[in-house]
Amino acid sequence: MKENEVNAKxxxxxxxxxxxxxxxxxxxxxxxxxxxxxxxxxxxxxxVAGLLLMTIGGGMMWKAKINIHKLKLNKTNDNK
Known part of the structure; x- marks a missing residue:
């Protein structure tokens, strides 16, 4: 991937x-x-509403942190 695409993601x-x-x-x-x-x-x-919102928010944060870590790791490996 290009560096611009990685930065956008x-x-x-x-x-x-x-x-x-x-x-x-x-x-x-x-x-x-x-x-x-x-x-x-x-x-x-x-x-129910509170637990549902907490689950959705926590899942979004968890998925975003995994994506950030994966993209930064790939970005540093591409630069080597």
């Missing part, structure tokens, strides 16, 4: 990492908001 992975962090933190906030609800349905809705 690294940049995209960094953006996904930041977006994943935002979604993860939003899921934590929703999970914390579960404390202030009154009914069982509200508790379960907030819990």
């Amino acid at each position: 690294i940049k995209a992975a960094q953006i996904n990492n930041a977006l994943g962090f935002f979604i993860l933190s939003f899921g934590i906030i929703i999970l914390f908001a579960m404390i202030f609800t009154e009914t069982f349905i509200e508790h379960m809705t907030d819990m």
Whole structure:
């Protein structure tokens, strides 16, 4: 791959990492908001939504970190 393509993919992975962090933190906030609800349905809705957002955000961060590491490793191997 060309160096410009690798740099663009690294940049995209960094953006996904930041977006994943935002979604993860939003899921934590929703999970914390579960404390202030009154009914069982509200508790379960907030819990499911919070856990789902945390899973999506964590998965995005995990995948982005793997891609960043892989691309940087390939970039250094190509330069040798």
